[in-house]
Amino acid sequence: MSDCLDPSRLASQQAVLEGQLALSMLPRVQAVSPEATDPVSYSLRFWRAPDGCIQVKVRVAARLVLRCERCLSMMDWPLESESTLAVVFSDEQAKHVAEDLEPMQVDNEGRLSLVAMVEDEILMALPLAPVHSAACGQVVWEHHEEMVATETAKEHPFAVLAALKKLN
Secondary structure: OOOEEOHHHHHHOOOEEEEEEOHHHOHHHHHHOOOOOOOEEEEEEEEEOOOOOEEEEEEEEEEEEEEOOOOOOEEEEEEEEEEEEEEEOOHHHHOOOOOOOEEEEOOOOOOEEHHHHHHHHHHHHOOOOOOOOHHHHHHHHHHHHHHHHHHHHOOOOOHHHHHHHHHO
């Protein structure tokens, strides 16, 4: 399938495009999840709203590998997301899109990029700080306790001076 889509033609046909993309085709997603290997599934449904606006329902499903911000280990992150885009042809038109829609501007030839729509949907659905469940925090806290105990057990560099001061 071509990456360049004609939204006007697809909306006239009320087309539904479904498929999978390898992560190697999604460089921005691969940058945040370099260890993921599973392909990303997508579904795009095009139609023309009663006001004439071309809309696209974008659905993605992926299994990413992200770093937990709590314990810093890698973890599987299943992701499913859906949003509705309003196809716009100018910045001015994008300003007037309904609040429940996301504007998606076509290129100079009136086309949309399949890869850009899928990547944008995934990136917008990612958490700002991915973390494991609450159990992860317990592991980190226990590790912190061990580190504090180890630091306390070490002889401090000025302990010798403190001992000399007590002798005087």
